[in-house]
Amino acid sequence: MSKTFKVTLAAIAAITLVACASTAVQVNSLRGKSVSTADDNALQVKEYVGKRPGQTPLIVRNFEAQPPLIPHTIENYEISATENACWDCHNSDDFKGKKMPMVGKSHLIGPVVADVTPKLNMQRWQCDTCHVPQVDAQPLVDNVFQGNISRQ
Template sequence: MKKLIGAMLACLMAGSLMAAQGQITTESGGVKSLRNSADLAVEAPAAQLKNFRKDGDLYDRQYMHQPPLVPHDIRNYEIDTKVNKCLACHSFKNASVMKAPKISPTHFEARDGMTLGEVSPRRYFCLQCHVPQADAKPLVGNSFKPVEALN
């Protein structure tokens, strides 16, 4: 433990010395990122929001077991430990009234395979897997081909 703390202190002291000597800067050094060449110390304006596809204009799934994409705007949807706006329409209780797809029965399974009476905590935060459909340019090149069986 003492060696680990000693090594961490040595790294911090070396970094401080390099910064004092002007060897470390906050400039990007010509490296481009999603922020382009903006200095990381400067707060850049937020990117424009993407245009969400309209209801009924759906993307097909591209691979087996792909979570369905969200075909509507979800801006300002509240999803936290007490509230899940998605369940207002997609729960078994509300889906038929709201004319929305029901959430999959797999979302009621615990990690050990046991079926629960409520949505499993590991499946409760919908936006970890289900993302909105948006007309957005790819950030990097992509040569992915969809699974043949899904065409």
């Protein structure tokens, strides 16, 4: 390489570096605050609306075909393919003398027959995928959604 080529290459690199540095912009979050502000705290842990099953009324659905919401905590409930605390209680309309909703027929294999414990379709064992417990929290953003609760 010739000396002139090396000098030209170095000059181009220096000009590029200066041009890039002069156009650098401070990064901000979408909220307009600096990313590293001290008041950007983590959200507080919220308590579930219902502590124990059977003590909280069912939560009204907001739209047709909405999966029912869980009106109690599911903390410490085992939900796996081999152990399902939801199924232990919701496999009939009457568990230990208490009324509670039975698992939907779409979640079962075969017809529901009186005096026979229904069988859970194992493609539906992970209840908390669609059914979620609720916490008493204010919305994070404004929401004007009005549910269609006329069909309940």
